[in-house]
Amino acid sequence: xxxxxxxxxxxxxxxxxxxxxxxxxxxxxxxxxxxxxxxxxxxxxxxxxxxxxxxxxxxxxxxxxxxxxxxxxxxxxxxxxxxxxxxxxxxxxxxxxxxxxxxxxxxxxxxxxxxxxxxxxxxx
Numbered sequence: 001x002x003x004x005x006x007x008x009x010x011x012x013x014x015x016x017x018x019x020x021x022x023x024x025x026x027x028x029x030x031x032x033x034x035x036x037x038x039x040x041x042x043x044x045x046x047x048x049x050x051x052x053x054x055x056x057x058x059x060x061x062x063x064x065x066x067x068x069x070x071x072x073x074x075x076x077x078x079x080x081x082x083x084x085x086x087x088x089x090x091x092x093x094x095x096x097x098x099x100x101x102x103x104x105x106x107x108x109x110x111x112x113x114x115x116x117x118x119x120x121x122x123x124x
Contacts, residue, residue, distance in 0.1 A: 003073070003083040004110060010071040011111065014046045040117040043108075061122060064103045083107075 001009075050070055051057030058066030065081075068075035077095045080103060084094070087106040090097030105123065114116040 002086050004081055004086050006073055007068075007107060008114060010073070011043055011046050011116065012041050012114075014050065017060060021121070027060040040115050042121060043111050043118045062101075062104060064093065064100045064107065067104065067107070 035077035040108045047057070047060060047067075047070070051060060051124070054070050060067040060070045064080065065075045068079065080100070081094050083103055084090070084099060087103065087110060089099065089102045089106050091102035108118045112123065
Protein backbone atom coordinates (compact mmCIF):
# COMPACT_ATOMS: atom_id res chain seq x y z
CA UNK A 1 0.00 0.00 0.00
CA UNK A 2 1.22 3.49 -0.78
CA UNK A 3 2.35 5.85 1.98
CA UNK A 4 -0.54 8.20 1.19
CA UNK A 5 -2.91 5.22 1.22
CA UNK A 6 -1.73 4.39 4.72
CA UNK A 7 -2.23 8.02 5.85
CA UNK A 8 -5.70 8.00 4.29
CA UNK A 9 -6.65 4.72 5.98
CA UNK A 10 -5.43 5.84 9.41
CA UNK A 11 -7.56 9.00 9.20
CA UNK A 12 -10.64 7.80 7.33
CA UNK A 13 -10.89 4.46 9.13
CA UNK A 14 -10.44 6.00 12.59
CA UNK A 15 -13.20 4.64 14.77
CA UNK A 16 -14.85 6.69 17.46
CA UNK A 17 -16.25 4.86 20.46
CA UNK A 18 -19.81 3.78 19.78
CA UNK A 19 -22.47 5.82 21.52
CA UNK A 20 -24.99 3.84 23.53
CA UNK A 21 -28.22 3.21 21.64
CA UNK A 22 -30.91 5.18 23.41
CA UNK A 23 -33.23 5.53 20.44
CA UNK A 24 -36.76 4.20 20.56
CA UNK A 25 -37.47 0.99 18.66
CA UNK A 26 -37.84 1.51 14.93
CA UNK A 27 -41.23 1.61 13.27
CA UNK A 28 -42.17 -1.22 10.92
CA UNK A 29 -39.99 -1.28 7.82
CA UNK A 30 -41.05 0.84 4.88
CA UNK A 31 -39.55 0.63 1.40
CA UNK A 32 -35.83 1.14 1.76
CA UNK A 33 -34.52 4.58 0.87
CA UNK A 34 -31.02 4.92 -0.53
CA UNK A 35 -28.41 5.41 2.14
CA UNK A 36 -27.24 9.00 2.42
CA UNK A 37 -23.79 9.77 1.12
CA UNK A 38 -21.21 9.53 3.88
CA UNK A 39 -20.37 12.84 5.48
CA UNK A 40 -16.90 14.20 4.79
CA UNK A 41 -14.35 13.14 7.39
CA UNK A 42 -13.29 16.03 9.62
CA UNK A 43 -9.55 15.50 9.24
CA UNK A 44 -8.56 18.06 11.88
CA UNK A 45 -10.95 16.57 14.46
CA UNK A 46 -9.65 13.03 13.87
CA UNK A 47 -6.02 14.15 14.08
CA UNK A 48 -6.66 16.26 17.17
CA UNK A 49 -8.20 13.22 18.87
CA UNK A 50 -5.25 11.05 17.84
CA UNK A 51 -2.82 13.70 19.09
CA UNK A 52 -4.53 13.71 22.49
CA UNK A 53 -4.10 9.93 22.63
CA UNK A 54 -0.44 10.20 21.59
CA UNK A 55 1.01 12.73 24.03
CA UNK A 56 0.13 15.71 21.88
CA UNK A 57 1.33 14.35 18.55
CA UNK A 58 4.18 16.84 18.26
CA UNK A 59 3.67 19.53 15.65
CA UNK A 60 1.53 17.42 13.29
CA UNK A 61 -0.20 20.47 11.80
CA UNK A 62 2.99 21.69 10.12
CA UNK A 63 5.48 18.80 10.31
CA UNK A 64 5.13 15.85 7.95
CA UNK A 65 7.53 13.90 10.16
CA UNK A 66 5.40 14.50 13.27
CA UNK A 67 2.22 13.65 11.35
CA UNK A 68 3.66 10.35 10.13
CA UNK A 69 4.98 9.49 13.62
CA UNK A 70 1.61 10.29 15.22
CA UNK A 71 -0.08 7.95 12.73
CA UNK A 72 2.48 5.23 13.58
CA UNK A 73 3.86 5.33 10.05
CA UNK A 74 7.44 5.34 8.78
CA UNK A 75 8.75 8.92 8.83
CA UNK A 76 12.21 8.08 7.45
CA UNK A 77 13.76 9.98 4.57
CA UNK A 78 13.09 7.02 2.28
CA UNK A 79 9.39 7.01 3.23
CA UNK A 80 9.17 10.77 2.60
CA UNK A 81 10.92 10.32 -0.77
CA UNK A 82 8.32 7.70 -1.67
CA UNK A 83 5.49 9.99 -0.52
CA UNK A 84 6.95 12.85 -2.58
CA UNK A 85 6.92 10.59 -5.64
CA UNK A 86 3.32 9.52 -5.02
CA UNK A 87 2.11 13.10 -4.63
CA UNK A 88 4.30 14.64 -7.33
CA UNK A 89 6.17 16.91 -4.92
CA UNK A 90 9.42 18.18 -6.41
CA UNK A 91 10.21 21.06 -4.04
CA UNK A 92 13.71 21.28 -2.63
CA UNK A 93 16.14 18.48 -1.94
CA UNK A 94 14.87 15.27 -0.36
CA UNK A 95 14.60 15.79 3.37
CA UNK A 96 14.87 19.57 3.16
CA UNK A 97 12.54 21.85 5.06
CA UNK A 98 11.22 23.09 1.71
CA UNK A 99 10.27 19.58 0.62
CA UNK A 100 8.79 18.64 3.99
CA UNK A 101 6.57 21.74 3.95
CA UNK A 102 5.48 20.97 0.38
CA UNK A 103 4.74 17.35 1.36
CA UNK A 104 2.60 18.48 4.27
CA UNK A 105 0.58 20.80 2.02
CA UNK A 106 0.24 18.09 -0.63
CA UNK A 107 -1.09 15.63 1.96
CA UNK A 108 -3.75 18.11 3.14
CA UNK A 109 -4.72 18.83 -0.47
CA UNK A 110 -4.97 15.14 -1.38
CA UNK A 111 -7.04 14.38 1.74
CA UNK A 112 -9.44 17.19 0.78
CA UNK A 113 -9.69 15.84 -2.79
CA UNK A 114 -10.65 12.43 -1.38
CA UNK A 115 -13.48 13.43 0.93
CA UNK A 116 -11.63 14.98 3.83
CA UNK A 117 -12.81 18.19 5.42
CA UNK A 118 -9.52 20.06 5.81
CA UNK A 119 -9.62 23.60 7.24
CA UNK A 120 -7.91 26.39 5.35
CA UNK A 121 -5.54 26.87 8.30
CA UNK A 122 -3.95 23.50 7.47
CA UNK A 123 -3.90 23.97 3.69
CA UNK A 124 -2.10 27.35 3.76
